[in-house]
Amino acid sequence: MGSEKVIDEKNQGQALLTEEKKGNSKKLYIESYGCAMNLNDSEIVASILSEQGYNTTHLIEEADLVLVNTCSIREKAEQTVRKRLEKYNAVKKINPKMKVGVLGCMAERLKAKFLEEEKIVDLVVGPDAYRDLPNLLEEVQSGRDAVNVILSKEETYGDVSPVRLNSNGVSAFVSITRGCDNMCTFCVVPFTRGRERSREPKSILEEIKQLSEQNYKEVTLLGQNVDSYLWYGGGLKKDFKKASEIAQTTAVGFAELLDMVADAFPKIRIRFSTSNPQDMNLNVIHTMAKHENICNYVHLPVQSGSTSVLKRMNRQHTREEYIELIDNIKKIIPDCSLSQDMMTGFCGETEEEHQETLSLLEYVKYDYGFMFAYSERPGTPAAKNMEDDIPLAVKKRRLAEIILVQQKHSLYHLEQFVGKTVEILIEGSSKKSDAHWKGRNSQNAVAVFPKGDEQIGDFVNVYIEDCTSATLLGKRV
Secondary structure, eight states: OEEOSOTTGGGTTOBOOOOOOTTOOEEEEEEEOSSHHHHHHHHHHHHHHHTTTEEEOSOGGGOSEEEEEEOOSSHHHHHHHHHHHHHHHHHHHHSTTOEEEEEEHHHHHHHHIIIIISOOOSEEEOTTOGGGHHHHHHHHHTTOOEEEOOOOSSOOOTTOOOOOOSOOSSEEEEEOEESOOOOOTTOOHHHHHOSOEEOOHHHHHHHHHHHHHTTOOEEEEEOTTGGGOEESSSSBGGGGGGSOHHHHHTOEEHHHHHHHHHHHOTTSEEEEEOOOTTTOOHHHHHHHHHOTTBOSEEEOOOBOSOHHHHHHTTOSOOHHHHHHHHHHHHHHOTTOEEEEEEEESOTTOOHHHHHHHHHHHHHHOOSEEEEEEOOOOTTSHHHHHSOOOSOHHHHHHHHHHHHHHHHHHHHHHHHTTTTSEEEEEEEEEOSSOTTEEEEEOTTOOEEEEEOOSOOTTOEEEEEEEEEOSSEEEEEEO
16 A cells, blocks of 8 residues: 555545435435545434435435535645535536535635635535534525534534445444544644544444444444543543543543453454554553454554654654654564555655655555655644745655655565465455455455355455565465
């Protein structure tokens, strides 16, 4: 995966389909862009609207309501969404009763533009206001524009059971936190998703129990920053120090939550994403080592290998602290695979600082990586206070150098599996051949092998005979 950061690319902009609910007569068309969190939010929206008489459709022409769940992380995502909105409006000319809405992270930032200036949507709903959709839709039906982008201190949607959309029926995402308190200077998330709050452990376990009853075999605990999960009875993470003594002593952190989930569901594979170096403590790694069913894979974004760049990014860790964390992970779980997010060409990045990133890559030898060139996001501290002064050609060259190093390491790690037998969870047919299954091992490596009498969702042992730069090739033992 030596690619730009797109989570599960195949789901980007795909119309979501859920099971029809009998008696629902209205049609909802919903597509999502951006991170896994957004895909998960679309499932929450579909669940709320199915109570309002909406079934999902993949035919935009027949939709009564068209929603696009947006991402503000990178400029490309915004341009894609604008193009989609133009398309919706062309359809609207044929079907004037159709309403169009924007959800998610772009909503907050561009509400005035979308509604008043460009008049391209009827409805703008931020990430914390999805429960308000029924009221907002009433407003729209009576001919008024509707907007709610208020960010909440409490909303975690803990009691909304997401409708699983476009699911392979094997693996599912479960959100455990919303928002983020880490004010990285390049990032728009704290402004679009609000302050960090955690979801009650009981509601998380309840949701996983439902998934287990529906025969799901793998769950990914999801948050903008899972390591800072902290439940002390509700409320914002930053208010924890004001909580009562008993609330503080009985609080549940991420390591405890992980332990609870792994204990309660020994037959389910557990993954988590995204981790943050400054918040990750070794209890989490020891918990992973203790449980067979927690995958040996950590996604640990670093963004840069240079302490001076990390400081400008307001990342709360140095190069040295990051390396120490990596060393500890490798000591505690020798076969743990690691992946990174790396940003090149951030404001003021010198050639020496870029070399430090390359040397960090050589040191860690990540299994996978998501690499991209910095693009300025309006409203972020970097956009307000720093100059985006690295020429595009330089950004592209540096990115190419980083990707090259990563591809070398990705291949190296896959080669280590050749000649070994690994446990694979079957996720579905291989994209390239219907005669082959595709699945992943604990370290998140994708393997392909010829089909026998196995089913989707089976755990099988596969002997790895060969590999390409991205895939293990083998046969069932």
